[in-house]
Every structure is written in C-alpha cells, then in structure tokens.
Amino acid sequence: MDTAELTRLADCPAPAKLNLFLHVIGRRPDGYHLLQTAFRLLDWGDALSFELRHDGVVARVTDLPGVPAEHDLVVRAARLLQSYTGCRLGADICVDKRLPMGGGLGGGSSDAATTLIALNRLWRTGVRGEELAALGLRLGADVPFFIFGRDAFAEGVGDELRPLDLPPAWYVVVAPPVTVPTVEIFAAQELTRNTEPIKITDFATSTTRNDLQAVACSRYPEIGAAIDWLAQFAPARMTGSGACIFAQVASEDDAERIVASCPGSCRAWKARSVMQHPLRDWVD
Ligand SMILES: C[C@@](CO)(OP(=O)(O)O)[C@H](O)COP(=O)(O)OP(=O)(O)OC[C@H]1O[C@@H](n2ccc(N)nc2=O)[C@H](O)[C@@H]1O
Numbered sequence: 001m002d003t004a005e006l007t008r009l010a011d012c013p014a015p016a017k018l019n020l021f022l023h024v025i026g027r028r029p030d031g032y033h034l035l036q037t038a039f040r041l042l043d044w045g046d047a048l049s050f051e052l053r054h055d056g057v058v059a060r061v062t063d064l065p066g067v068p069a070e071h072d073l074v075v076r077a078a079r080l081l082q083s084y085t086g087c088r089l090g091a092d093i094c095v096d097k098r099l100p101m102g103g104g105l106g107g108g109s110s111d112a113a114t115t116l117i118a119l120n121r122l123w124r125t126g127v128r129g130e131e132l133a134a135l136g137l138r139l140g141a142d143v144p145f146f147i148f149g150r151d152a153f154a155e156g157v158g159d160e161l162r163p164l165d166l167p168p169a170w171y172v173v174v175a176p177p178v179t180v181p182t183v184e185i186f187a188a189q190e191l192t193r194n195t196e197p198i199k200i201t202d203f204a205t206s207t208t209r210n211d212l213q214a215v216a217c218s219r220y221p222e223i224g225a226a227i228d229w230l231a232q233f234a235p236a237r238m239t240g241s242g243a244c245i246f247a248q249v250a251s252e253d254d255a256e257r258i259v260a261s262c263p264g265s266c267r268a269w270k271a272r273s274v275m276q277h278p279l280r281d282w283v284d
C-alpha cells in the first residue's frame with residue numbers, strides 16, 4: 001500500500017493478553033512493583049479505526065461508558081504521540097470495545113498500543129519501536145508489551161521484555177461479574193512482595209502462580225467462585241490483577257463445550273494464542 005495515500009486505517013486489532021503467571025518480587029521506591037510475568041497474546045480483542053483529520057483534533061467518535069474522553073487511553077495515546085512528535089494532524093477514532101474493562105486482559109493498554117502504532121503510520125511520524133514502547137510506558141505498564149508484539153517474559157514493572165517461544169494453545173477466559181481496579185490490588189497491605197525470582201527457563205505452570213490472585217479473591221469472592229467452577233475442567237488461575245480467569249484446554253471443541261456450560265452470572269469466551277501482534281509489521 002502507498003502510505004502517501006493513507007487517510008484511514010480501519011479494523012486495527014487490539015488483542016487481549018494473559019499473564020500465564022505473575023510473581024511480585026519487590027517494590028520500587030516510587031511504589032511501583034517489580035514483577036516477573038509471562039505475557040501471552042490472544043486472537044481476540046478490541047478493534048479500532050482511525051480517520052485522518054487535518055485540523056489537529058483528536059476525537060473519540062464512540063462512547064466508552066464510565067470513561068470520559070480525556071481519560072481514555074486511546075485519546076491520551078494519540079495526544080502523547082502528537083506532542084512527542086510535534087505532529088499537527090489529528091484523527092477521528094472509533095473503538096469497538098469487546099474486552100471487559102478492568103479484567104486483567106490489558107484492554108485499555110492494548111487500545112493505547114494500537115493507537116500509537118496506527119497513528120504513527122497514518123501520521124507518518126516515523127517513531128521507531130523502542131521509542132514507541134517507551135512512550136507507551138508513560139500510559140501504562142502493559143503498553144510496551146503490546147508494542148513488542150509477541151509472547152514475552154517480562155521483568156521490571158513489566159516493561160523489560162524477552163521473547164518467549166510457547167507452543168500454540170487454546171484457552172477459556174471467564175469474566176466474573178466484578179471489575180477490579182489494578183491500583184487497589186497492588187496497594188493491598190496483605191499482598192506478598194517477596195517471591196524468589198525465577199529464571200526464564202524455569203517457567204512452568206506447576207511451579208508458578210499469580211501473586212495478585214489471593215488478594216483479589218479475598219476482596220472479590222466472585223473471582224474465587226469462578227476459579228472453582230473452571231478448575232473442574234482444567235487448572236484455572238487469574239490473569240493480571242483480575243477479574244478475569246483462564247484455563248488452557250486441549251482443543252477448540254473442549255473450549256466451546258466449557259464456554260457453553262458457563263454459569264449465567266459470568267461471561268466466557270474461547271481464545272487461541274497468536275504468534276505475533278497483528279500490527280507487528282507496522283513497528284520498526
Ligand atoms: C497487573 C498487570 C499485569 O500485566 O496488568 P492488568 O491486570 O492491569 O491488565 C500490569 O502490571 C498493570 O499494568 P497497567 O494496567 O498498564 O497498570 P498501570 O496503569 O501502569 O498502573 C496502575 C497502578 O497499578 C500499580 N502498579 C502497576 C504496575 C506495577 N508493576 N506496579 C504497580 O504498583 C500502580 O499503583 C499504578 O498506579
């Protein structure tokens with residue numbers, strides 16, 4: 001495609017992520033937590049469309065209930081790229097929101113990463129991948145992973161990324177009927193922050209856990225109930241700071257059967273791992 005003619009980028013995917021495990025190994029003086037986690041990209045997520053504007057205005061065309069435009073990570077990402085590059089172009093942005101908010105699936109972060117990647121292309125601002133990831137980190141600790149664009153072992157606050165080669169897998173993802181604010185879980189006094197660091201090569205489901213899960217379950221019993229339900233079929237755990245939980249299953253058929261039997265209080269989806277972010281080729 002000749003980028004000189006680009007005025008619109010439609011249906012740009014913003015995939016969900018899972019944290020296959022999440023260990024809290026310390027805390028920085030600024031309060032942010034030092035983590036070890038394995039990020040996995042899924043084939044399921046939000047979709048965004050961008051229409052070029054020449055008047056410099058960044059407008060969110062679709063509504064996101066409970067999130068004013070000024071707070072929306074999509075609008076903040078677009079404005080950040082504008083101010084960083086001095087670009088005078090703008091965009092109308094539509095978000096087809098499919099991922100549950102505050103679900104630990106990284107929806108807001110993924111929307112922000114897709115916005116940075118797509119507008120960097122539409123506006124031809126030429127910011128390279130590493131710089132784009134550093135910009136993204138200003139918006140949220142998960143954003144650099146989505147710009148990195150493939151499964152990763154992450155350290156630091158989640159921004160020091162190394163590629164992970166994992167076999168393809170099917171998952172069932174379940175959203176209990178609660179929204180968990182990330183900040184509440186990290187701020188909890190009872191959170192353990194001293195898990196021994198592991199080596200990237202030691203990573204296995206049986207020897208890892210999600211350190212945030214106990215805190216989230218004690219405050220939101222709906223999460224524990226959903227884990228108990230899903231654990232009938234396969235080992236189940238929480239992703240990120242919750243509330244969503246997941247289990248790896250043997251096949252798409254198994255995933256569909258489990259999804260179909262999900263209790264009415266929860267929502268459930270099947271999802272498959274993907275090797276790379278659908279927009280990875282747009283990142284230099
Ligand atoms: C827990 C994780 C795991 O992947 O994901 P989610 O469950 O949010 O998807 C991430 O670390 C979340 O990343 P993200 O959702 O981008 O969080 P941010 O907006 O950067 O941070 C929200 C708040 O969580 C706390 N926070 C976040 C990350 C971190 N390493 N230590 C922290 O203490 C801080 O109090 C921060 O103000």
Ligand SMILES: Nc1ncnc2c1ncn2[C@@H]1O[C@H](COP(=O)(O)OP(=O)(O)O)[C@@H](O)[C@H]1O
Nearest residue numbers: 072073074101102103104105106107108109111
């Ligand atoms: N585009 C967006 N999509 C989702 N949430 C957003 C967005 N912009 C801002 N937010 C705020 O970020 C919070 C965390 O959202 P999200 O990324 O979906 O969850 P999590 O960090 O648990 O994966 C939301 O509760 C919402 O207040």
